[in-house]
Amino acid sequence: MKPISHVVQSVPASGIRRFFDIVSQMQDVVSLGVGEPDFVTPWRIRExxxxxxxxxxxxYTSNYGLLELRTLISRYLDERWGLDYNPENQVLITVGVSEGMDLALRAILNPGDEVLVPEPCYVSYKPCVLFAGGVPVPLPTTAEDRFTVTAAQVDAAVTSRTKAVIVSYPSNPTGATILRDELQAIVDVARKHDLYIISDEIYDRLTYECCHTCTPTLSGAYDRTVLLNGFSKAYAMTGWRIAYAASTPDIIECMMKIHQYTMLCAPIMSQMAAIEAIKNGESDSDKMVEEYVRRRRLIVSGLNSIGLDCIMPGGAFYAFPSIRRTGLTSEEFSERLLFEEKVAVVPGNAFGECGEGYLRCSYATGVDNIQIAIERIGRFVEKIGSRSDLAPAKRK
Ligand SMILES: Cc1ncc(COP(=O)(O)O)c(C=O)c1O
Structure with a gap:
């Protein structure tokens, strides 16, 4: 047989999947592994x-999605952010932000174009850049920088082949948020080098300390930004596979063409549900956020109390503690923790090389589970001891 695509073959399957295949075979596991709300979609939306x-x-619906939903999204973006997107040709309904990211990259990139990808980041970004014929250029961030990429880093990484930069705050896996000024500085660099910005804002409603900044609201950002957002996290609608992209008519037209020939449209029942979510779901979403606030404090203080340094995440539903002092790699730690104490977490290196030495602990799970998990992780950390030659990560 002739060889199948070497590009696809060169991309490893997601480390998270492999881990959860093991978890699914085990009993009594307390999971801090899942990246989705533990709430059921609010009844009014299901109804x-x-x-x-x-x-x-x-x-089927229009390839762009139901006009009613696009109009509601456009109104929402105007009311919330003062953004003006024409629902006719600047909003595209996608099958999750996952599809939106794929479409944005395929619409923007020519073969060999480079895309700057701050890490640690959501697992799909680098593979999607590769599948679109591009070259991902990782920009590592650290706990010392609150896992937030700087404009200077972006500037320094730009070459003549750089076409776009991905920004994603609040972040999966770190929960990092970014200040308005910091994001503006990145937009200024994008303007200086004429780069597109793909802004994945799927956790925008899950911010706990400062207000979220929506990238296209920044000076000089609107014309070069593809805004991606969706219903999965804010309304507990992961299984519905429903999201949207908003951008200039030219970019949305290109994204729509790929979507038209590969997906046709997002499922109409999910679009109907999203109409209800955006019309009446805000209070349900706010209740979930209140619960995440409670859990966030519990998990972060719990992790620090057992000696795993963890900065307070500003958003999403992930804590990202350092395990460096244990001397184990993040995979060794996660595997042993799973088999010895039956707690599932995700090794930090699943999100990029600079995630090595960290774990992603999701608090999209009940308070009782979090308490049991902290107890078990504490027991495990005590058992393995810590390497005194490795200083614990500095806390900010
Ligand atoms: C940062 C980020 N973007 C996108 C997605 C995928 O979202 P969707 O369910 O809309 O495809 C996830 C899912 O975990 C995510 O964490």
């Missing part, structure tokens, strides 16, 4: 979908 099915809405 709206059921009702739409009863009424017989089972057809």
């Amino acid at each position: 709206a979908c059921i009702y739409s099915l009863e009424k017989g809405f089972t057809n």
